[in-house]
Amino acid sequence: MIKIRDISKQFTIKNNVVKALSNINLEILERDCFAIVGESGSGKTTLANIILGIYQQDEGEVLFENKILIKNRSLQLRKLIQFVQQNPMSTLNPKKTIYSTIALPLKIHKIVENNKYKEKVEELLSFVGLESNFMDRYPDTLSGGQKQRVAIARALATEPKVIILDEPTSALDVIVQSKVLNLLLDIKKKFDLTYIFITHDLSVVKNIANKVVVMNKGKIEETGDTIEIFQNPKSEYTKTLIRAIPTVTDEEDATKP
Template identity: 45%
Template sequence: MAPRTARASTPALELCGLSKTFTLGAGLFKRGRTLGAVSDVSLRIPRGQVMGLVGESGCGKSTLAKMLLGLTTPSDGDVLVDGKPLRGANQKALARHIQPIFQDPYSSLNPRKRIAQIVGLPLQVHGIGTSRERAARVAETLDVVGLPRRAADQFPGQLSGGQRQRVAIARALIMRPDIVICDEPTSALDVSVQAQILNLLLDLKAEFGLTYLFISHDLAVVEHLVDRVAVMYLGRIVEEGTREQIFGSPRHPYTRALLDSALTPEPGLGVPDIGLGDAMPDPSDPPSGCAFHPRCPKAQALCRQTRPRLEDIQGDNARVACHFA
């Protein structure tokens, strides 16, 4: 297996003002409410890099992933894959470039199919190779992800959680994609198995020149894997920077709160108080001004009145949406 060659100067994946709104509670005589799940998200992921996307549950991370996979149509904006717009692209053609790895390897695998059928199905759907050639590529891919060839004849229920996630990775790689969307790929696994899967993902990235969007709420996992981090709050990116910038000197109060929320291994200290107070606001009725201001310990009058723009930090190759960054 070898990575596709492409123009190095063009980002592998680029999000341009991407937005997605849903209408809730609409009926025959009822207008309904508008929920902005994702709002004006712009990101560039260079080829061969890993972009981490972090934020609380409900902030829009999974909706963003569905748009990138072509499973949900954006309300506005576009996605560029190797410089070409995704909107209107053929789903089969898209699948040759972007593949997902989902959170729960058991629910994402058909329990009635053998592993060889699961991993080889994309080749069959796309009409790639003869049955003998497909079998050979399945065997090769199982080797790549560290599974014994005898696993090809087994069912998902006969494998451990870590082995099932390796099957999911093999299924994603069988099409030799350029980009892999990893949506919480280790959260359902034991800690010891998580480390094995993360190291495997890093090895595969280096070997095949893959580009990852790694979505997770686990900051320790993100810090281990990514090159850059984007922090999402209530559907918007509030900070973006290198791994060192985000984990070493975060500029947005929400980013600082996320880092402070990490549980300590010391017994007896319990859950840290990070000073955020109330839960995330209702996305269908967002606060005025900066959406984070009701929970921000440093909010001022300007924050309640004017939403800050996501602006470049001069000389730092980073962006932040805060009036007082």
């Protein structure tokens, strides 16, 4: 569904060159939950921004359903790949009600007929487990988990095929985190979605992703089926990451490389 071919990207700040991505090749299939893992600064968000057309790569290309995705892409293509970011505080406009936040993509992409915005926003809120009275509220009256639910509803508004989730639960505490992860899994099933799930947390990957790529300093350490990588990691770097996952039981501990 999405092919990433030989993507490289560097940033130059005051004569300092940072190679954010070097020769990245990946293939994401329809209905994958494809995890991109790696420590902070490994290039995960840069890759997401290139797929979304926010950044222009220096080299390589991104294909969506075998068509090359350019940075300035059509509205129709933009509608199909949506984004949920880590920090809902910075992605939800504090001056806008939840209603106008979710109605905006509906208007831009002309999703609803006969101006039935209110009904559609109500439906989208119900998909993420929020009642319709949330419509009139402002982001700062919502908890972190509720804000992230609104961000998910906004992403669903355009009826996308792919959602890129960039550390969607990293800012949330553990219990809220697992609720939002479960919601994401339900939504994926319900709408037949493909996820690109970015995280620095390997323990989340195990529960949610079927495929994983481990990134380190802008390069691919290894990639493959999640089960395979957890059972038989090839790179030393991946082994170190897996060993660092906190475990609760001795049985869990025994599965570590």
